[in-house]
Amino acid sequence: MNTQFKKGVLNLCVLTLLKKKDAYGYDLAEKMAQSIEIAEGTLYPLLRKLKLDGLCETYLSERSAGPPRKYYKLTQKGIDAQRVLRDEWKTFSTNVNELMEENDDE
Amino acid sequence: MMNDYLNKLEKSLRRMSANERKEIVADYREHFEIGLEAGKSIEQIIASLGDPSELAKMYTALGATNRAHESKGVKDTLHMLGAILRFKVGGGLLIASLYFAALSTMLAAFAAAVGLIGGGLAALGYAVYMFTQGYIAYGFLGIFAGLVLSSGGLLGFIANIKLWKLSVGNLTGVAHKIMQKRVTNNELDIDKG
Numbered sequence: 001m002n003t004q005f006k007k008g009v010l011n012l013c014v015l016t017l018l019k020k021k022d023a024y025g026y027d028l029a030e031k032m033a034q035s036i037e038i039a040e041g042t043l044y045p046l047l048r049k050l051k052l053d054g055l056c057e058t059y060l061s062e063r064s065a066g067p068p069r070k071y072y073k074l075t076q077k078g079i080d081a082q083r084v085l086r087d088e089w090k091t092f093s094t095n096v097n098e099l100m101e102e103n104d105d106e
Numbered sequence: 107m108m109n110d111y112l113n114k115l116e117k118s119l120r121r122m123s124a125n126e127r128k129e130i131v132a133d134y135r136e137h138f139e140i141g142l143e144a145g146k147s148i149e150q151i152i153a154s155l156g157d158p159s160e161l162a163k164m165y166t167a168l169g170a171t172n173r174a175h176e177s178k179g180v181k182d183t184l185h186m187l188g189a190i191l192r193f194k195v196g197g198g199l200l201i202a203s204l205y206f207a208a209l210s211t212m213l214a215a216f217a218a219a220v221g222l223i224g225g226g227l228a229a230l231g232y233a234v235y236m237f238t239q240g241y242i243a244y245g246f247l248g249i250f251a252g253l254v255l256s257s258g259g260l261l262g263f264i265a266n267i268k269l270w271k272l273s274v275g276n277l278t279g280v281a282h283k284i285m286q287k288r289v290t291n292n293e294l295d296i297d298k299g
Contacts, residue, residue: 029154039154040154041134041154042156044161048165048168049168066139067136067139
């Protein structure tokens with residue numbers, strides 16, 4: 001898939017997944033890798049940056065078996081940022097799709 | 107093999123604080139553990155994660171930029187520039203050259219100010235010598251020259267410090283914005299393989 005396409009929506013995708021429910025890194029990495037084919041390792045720097053910017057926070061969740069997992073949770077600032085990005089994306093993708101339908105004859 | 111990967115990551119993160127390093131390595135260790143539990147092989151997990159030294163560059167650039175942005179100190183800013191250049195961020199070279207130009211201009215100006223102060227002190231010494239030898243007129247001339255030179259040097263020194271803070275602060279701010287945009291927001295090298 002075109003790298004330039006992916007870069008623009010990476011933030012939006014992660015924020016959207018986290019808005020639905022708190023998640024741990026592996027879970028997010030796997031979902032992202034399925035839908036937009038990223039190297040899973042690059043998701044962690046992004047998560048770290050989201051945390052530094054105050055868009056999400058982390059907590060440890062104990063499990064009955066095995067070590068605790070680190071969960072990511074959106075802050076209010078993160079929820080607001082998701083809303084802004086989502087609206088921009090919707091307008092943008094609708095416009096591109098319309099242009100394609102009107103002009104691409106295939 | 108998992109430990110090889112994590113060790114390589116940890117080594118490549120040597121420019122980050124011990125705390126950050128520990129946190130980052132723990133994230134990847136957790137990733138390995140969950141992957142293994144889910145039935146993946148170590149090889150599969152390593153292939154899907156990507157090269158640890160490339161990941162470390164990303165973290166280092168991100169961490170260095172944030173630190174420089176907060177402290178605006180020379181040391182942190184130099185670290186940040188090193189990280190930017192290693193990560194080959196677009197615009198990194200321009201920022202680095204601007205910064206080094208500012209740095210060398212300032213250093214030259216500092217040296218000039220120190221030279222003036224030194225010259226002033228020498229003139230004062232000369233004045234004292236002239237007084238002891240009875241050449242009163244030369245003594246006053248020496249005092250006058252000494253005061254002018256050293257106060258000029260001192261003023262230059264103080265002005266330099268102010269200018270330095272201003273230009274370094276601004277350059278760090280610009281660099282921080284570029285890094286935010288390019289490295290951590292949209293320009294991550296996110297492709298597989």
